[in-house]
Amino acid sequence: MTIRLEDLTVNFDERFALHNIDWQIEDNQHWVITGANGSGKSALAAVLAGTGQTVSGSLSGVPARVALVSFEAQAELIAAELKKDDADIMDVIAEGTPVRDILLNGETDPALVDELARLFGLEPLLDQAFRKLSTGESRKMLLVRALASQPDLLVLDEPFDGLDANTLAMLQQYLESLVETIPMVLVLNRFDEFPDFITHIAYVDDGRLAHRVERSDETAYAELYQLLHLKTTDLDVPGADPDTALAKLDPAQPLVKLNGVSIKYGERVLIDQLHWTIERNQHWQLSGPNGSGKTGLLSLITGDHPQCYVNDIFVFGFKRGSGESIWQIKQFIGYVSTSLQWDYRVGTSLRNVIISGFYDSIGLYTKCTERQRQIADQWLALLGMGARADQPFNKLSYGDQRLLLIARAMVKHPPLLILDEPCLGLDDMNRQLVLALIEKICAGTETSVIYVNHHPEDQIRGIDNYLALGAPAPAE
Known part of the structure; x- marks a missing residue:
């Protein structure tokens, strides 16, 4: 599998655009997309899942089965559930779709769903309405659905946000087990969260892919760490003496x-x-x-x-x-x-x-x-x-x-x-x-x-x- 983005410019509802992206993802590569807030990290990840309107350039080699987990996807699922209430002409409050039905959507392996529900602590919630889940619980549900679909490409936008320490460690270990079978693209802000299996880093700035760095290139990796630190650190400029x-x-x-x-x-x-x-x-x-x-x-x-x-x-x-x-x-x-x-x-x-x-x-x-x-x-x-x-x-x-x-x-x-x-x-x-x-x-x-x-x-x-x-x- 080789995914190619060649001089690709993509619009997102006229709110944001990616410009002239040149990027190639090869077999046995696992990428992190990083950059400052608002730089276009999530937009670049979403492009791999078919989001956005191509203005110019080309995107090729994307496999048929791409699983995306993101805050935007989470919001869209919540919005879809709320629309079911709007469509109900009777003054009856709908319970909403059970978690189990969302997970078993025809693209997932039921046995794998059960295993992952146990790992993520979702077993007691399978018959509960999705809309009643907490933010962290609904995040776990989306991760379970994506992993159970056994995709050809797994795209995870800030997958570790909102997870407790035990779940975070379990997810990192589970992703490690997929390294040999599923290429992964992760969107992450924090360098200390980069999993060990990541091979390459893409740095996005103002809608452009500014740098592509191999994890093994220690000098380039250190410079990229420093750049991201300066862009995103909450430290104030030190005061005077x-x-x-x-x-x-x-x-x-x-x-x-x-x-x-x-x-x-x-x-x-x-x-x-x-x-x-x-x-x-x-x-x-x-x-x-x-x-x-x-x-x-x-x-x-x-x-x-x-x-x-x-x-x-x-x-x-x-x-x-x-x-x-x-x-x-x-x-x-x-x-x-x-x-x-x-x-x-x-x-x-x-x-x-x-x-x-x-x-x-x-x-x-x-x-x-x-x-x-x-x-x-x-x-x-x-x-x-x-x-x-x-x-x-x-x-x-x-x-x-x-x-x-x-x-x-x-x-x-x-x-x-x-x-x-x-x-x-x-x-x-x-x-x-x-x-x-x-x-x-x-x-x-x-x-x-x-x-x-x-x-x-x-x-x-x-x-x-x-x-x-x-x-x-x-x-x-």
Whole structure:
């Protein structure tokens, strides 16, 4: 058996769509579909059971007998039972269909139904009306019906949700016994629930199949775990250290106000008469072609550009050129760029990299407080790196280094976080890791974010202000 989804786009009642799915399920493969809530996991599983309207592409090789267990299927069965009441013209309250009749629907083996009813503890309920079952009991009934139908493909959407510990362990053991005879596709949110027999993982994001990973590929599997952790964790962004809190800013003033700023090099005009105001809690995406002045514009804000003193610039309550020091400005800014990553070559621990953000240093040369250590460990937990706190930074992958440097920039909760091409040089998996972290920062803090990128597809939920710079004017 080989199931092929080739460039498949499917609509679901105009509420949701899967786009351009390319996926192949071979014999002896057992898959988990995972991803964040609303990403399309259940939709992809339902496609295998014939749900949805194909818009383009093709689906082939699906066997005739597919058993699907999902919350949607459970809801449909309940709705069908309620309709029987509506169809009764007499004022008689119907008892509803007995559990036994639903299980023995012509496609199931009666002996296997009895065995599974015993295993799932449904024997005393077989003659009871389905509608009188609890949510957990009706879930068990659907599992029994699916397993008793002995399908050619078993699709289980969150099969372990709502089950008590004993039933969950029994179901996992029973599924293990089917590995050699029935291919399985499971939809699961939690990595710790992945059964040992799973061979492949499909990661869905925003209606697209973003990654297909072999369970045996330890590096790819670890990266996918980290990505899902960042997408779905309920951990809040760690708070600031009250002992190193920044000075309070006037809430009535914008963070940054550029009044008709220009950047010129001789006759060459890079930026001409740009007005830009960044209010508190605003997030901006800054884009433009190479040479359009993105980095120069940022350096006007940070105070690193020599022309910041000949422009009308207001930052964090300071009028540039009024006697303020550059460090009075920089204390309110967190900054991440590729050049910073090149400079951060020390072999200090992951924990110390984050703590160094309290001191704006490359490396840690001051004894930290216990509170700073705790905050750093909270950031590592958020990044899915809690067990790696003492590993050396220079041994990390390029993408993990970028995540650490973003956490380092955020540890003081600066009013403004500038991320200059944070995805530059990253592969697709690490790019999504970084985007997931930025999204979490935008959603969970009062830090305003300026996110610089070249690729319009790398948009982030929570960023709804955009500034696009044009090509530089040619020298006359």
